[in-house]
Amino acid sequence: MYLLREMLKHMRIYGLFVKNCLIAQMEYRMNFVISIAQECVFTFAKLLYVILIYQVGVDINGLSPDHVLLFIGTYMIMTGFYVLFFMDNFYQLSQHIQSGLLDVMMTKPVSLQFMVTLRRINFSFPIPNFIVGTSMVVMAWRRLGLESGPQEIGLFLLLIVCGIVLMYALFLLPMLLSFYIIKTQSLIEITDKFWDFNNMPMGIYSRWIQRIGTFLLPIFVITNFPVLAMMDELDTLASIWVFAVPIVMLLVTRKVWRFCLSKYSSASS
Amino acid sequence: MAIIEVDRLSKDYTYYEKETGLRHSLRNLFYRKQLIRHAVRDVSFEVEEGEIVGFLGPNGAGKTTTLKLLSGILHPTSGTARVMGFTPWERKKEYKMNFSIVMGQKSQLWWDLPANESLALNKSIYELSDRAFQATLDELAELLDVRDLLSVQVRRLSLGERMKIELIASLIHRPKIMFLDEPTIGLDLISQKNIRQFIKTYSKQTKTTILLTSHYMADIENLCKRSVVINHGSIVFDGELSKMNRLVGDRKRLRLQFGVPVDEVTLSRYGRVVESGEGQALLEVEKQEVKTVLQAVLDVLPIVDFNVEELSIEDGLSEIYKKERDALEVGGQIS
Numbered sequence: 201m202y203l204l205r206e207m208l209k210h211m212r213i214y215g216l217f218v219k220n221c222l223i224a225q226m227e228y229r230m231n232f233v234i235s236i237a238q239e240c241v242f243t244f245a246k247l248l249y250v251i252l253i254y255q256v257g258v259d260i261n262g263l264s265p266d267h268v269l270l271f272i273g274t275y276m277i278m279t280g281f282y283v284l285f286f287m288d289n290f291y292q293l294s295q296h297i298q299s300g301l302l303d304v305m306m307t308k309p310v311s312l313q314f315m316v317t318l319r320r321i322n323f324s325f326p327i328p329n330f331i332v333g334t335s336m337v338v339m340a341w342r343r344l345g346l347e348s349g350p351q352e353i354g355l356f357l358l359l360i361v362c363g364i365v366l367m368y369a370l371f372l373l374p375m376l377l378s379f380y381i382i383k384t385q386s387l388i389e390i391t392d393k394f395w396d397f398n399n400m401p402m403g404i405y406s407r408w409i410q411r412i413g414t415f416l417l418p419i420f421v422i423t424n425f426p427v428l429a430m431m432d433e434l435d436t437l438a439s440i441w442v443f444a445v446p447i448v449m450l451l452v453t454r455k456v457w458r459f460c461l462s463k464y465s466s467a468s469s
Numbered sequence: 470m471a472i473i474e475v476d477r478l479s480k481d482y483t484y485y486e487k488e489t490g491l492r493h494s495l496r497n498l499f500y501r502k503q504l505i506r507h508a509v510r511d512v513s514f515e516v517e518e519g520e521i522v523g524f525l526g527p528n529g530a531g532k533t534t535t536l537k538l539l540s541g542i543l544h545p546t547s548g549t550a551r552v553m554g555f556t557p558w559e560r561k562k563e564y565k566m567n568f569s570i571v572m573g574q575k576s577q578l579w580w581d582l583p584a585n586e587s588l589a590l591n592k593s594i595y596e597l598s599d600r601a602f603q604a605t606l607d608e609l610a611e612l613l614d615v616r617d618l619l620s621v622q623v624r625r626l627s628l629g630e631r632m633k634i635e636l637i638a639s640l641i642h643r644p645k646i647m648f649l650d651e652p653t654i655g656l657d658l659i660s661q662k663n664i665r666q667f668i669k670t671y672s673k674q675t676k677t678t679i680l681l682t683s684h685y686m687a688d689i690e691n692l693c694k695r696s697v698v699i700n701h702g703s704i705v706f707d708g709e710l711s712k713m714n715r716l717v718g719d720r721k722r723l724r725l726q727f728g729v730p731v732d733e734v735t736l737s738r739y740g741r742v743v744e745s746g747e748g749q750a751l752l753e754v755e756k757q758e759v760k761t762v763l764q765a766v767l768d769v770l771p772i773v774d775f776n777v778e779e780l781s782i783e784d785g786l787s788e789i790y791k792k793e794r795d796a797l798e799v800g801g802q803i804s
């Protein structure tokens with residue numbers, strides 16, 4: 201009962217975060233527009249890969265250009281979700297520690313991890329990602345002649361949700377080092393580069409990299425597994441892993457978060 | 470029973486020393502000499518419900534660290550504290566629902582939004598009913614005279630106006646205890662006075678327990694019957710501010726004006742020269758010697774006017790700081 205009440209309270213507060221961020225971002229109209237334009241350029245750069253693959257027209261490790269399109273489309277949608285829900289919060293964690301805003305948040309009767317890691321929602325950046333990504337997935341889906349019943353689409357969406365949870369846990373983890381090293385610009389660069397491993401299907405990498413990226417640093421699970429499931433290429437172990445790993449990583453991140461917090465030394469007044 | 474009980478609370482920080490220059494920066498990349506700073510040392514005190522206690526001390530004395538420990542932001546190195554029966558650094562929700570902290574240099578308001586939106590967020594955070602929220606908001610907005618400012622974007626408010634809204638945001642859930650860390654910092658005199666007046670009226674009306682730190686003596690003198698002077702992490706005085714000067718000895722100051730200038734060496738025969746120059750001087754003497762010294766200087770020196778003054782609280786404070794620093798330098802410590 202207590203847990204349910206707390207969950208409802210946090211959901212209500214999240215609703216207010218969404219509203220506040222929307223109001224705040226619309227306040228700066230030009231910035232809103234420029235952000236969209238900037239992300240359009242990035243998205244176009246990623247599209248160049250797709251154009252290249254279609255022009256060459258060969259299969260890579262048994263994947264046709266249409267398959268690759270499905271992978272890249274999913275990767276774009278997931279990038280959109282990362283930017284929408286997490287990017288600003290994760291980038292700002294080290295700023296909050298430096299400015300002492302974390303102190304203020306710490307005294308509020310809500311989950312601090314919730315408050316710090318989910319407070320900002322970025323509405324402008326992910327728009328191009330969502331539009332282009334979804335178009336690519338729909339196009340590839342049709343060309344490949346994949347089943348498109350409610351069951352298939354439902355499973356795909358469920359795996360996207362699992363991917364979002366996993367993405368949160370996995371990419372928050374390195375940011376928690378801010379508690380120790382304070383400035384995290386270099387860390388942000390590295391994690392961003394790791395994310396780009398998903399830019400292409402995991403099938404193009406060697407077996408070892410695939411294993412590491414699935415079990416040790418499960419970044420491939422985020423964008424590759426929903427597509428592999430649609431292609432019916434997930435074995436039993438992978439099918440269990442895709443649901444288990446978000447929970448495992450969430451628990452690990454929670455533990456590390458608590459540990460870091462107990463060592464927190466606060467900024468100067 | 471005391472609402473706040475602090476027993477031998479200590480907090481140490483580790484930090485690194487680095488001398489200026491690129492050479493030292495390079496060396497620092499490989500080797501860092503770790504040092505320990507005792508921000509708070511064996512601090513003990515109690516606060517009764519409804520009391521307003523002022524924390525005084527120079528920068529880095531440990532005032533803010535003490536408040537951060539009591540609000541659960543920091544874990545102590547040793548010692549215990551009980552606030553309303555809770556251990557602050559356990560960060561229990563019930564505890565957080567009943568206190569608030571205002572830090573003069575940190576804002577809890579959303580910069581790009583009207584203050585109303587931040588207050589509405591606090592309403593949900595503190596699980597307030599519409600009626601309770603509106604009633605408190607009306608009352609506080611009235612007291613602080615900010616009704617028109619609530620719908621203005623926070624970044625467009627002046628510092629003084631923003632601090633008033635910060636206070637509303639911190640009091641909207643009617644906390645039993647309030648920690649105020651430099652609430653008047655950077656404000657002009659009128660704003661300082663307004664904030665002070667508000668705290669005074671509010672505490673009188675609601676009997677909220679308040680712990681306040683400030684650099685401005687006027688804040689403490691106006692608001693707090695009891696003061697805790699803290700320096701180098703330790704409490705050096707705890708009591709009524711007016712009685713603090715007894716700690717540095719019962720002394721008075723003689724302000725003298727001369728017809729012709731008198732040099733400092735001559736003056737130092739009669740007492741401690743606090744200042745001298747341009748035909749005037751300030752001498753500090755023991756209270757029981759005032760009469761004798763006055764007679765002597767009137768006889769010998771070309772006095773045209775004089776005045777006997779009490780030591781101001783600021784003077785007393787700087788004396789305490791100086792005395793303690795001297796004691797530390799010879800390896801001891803006053804308590």
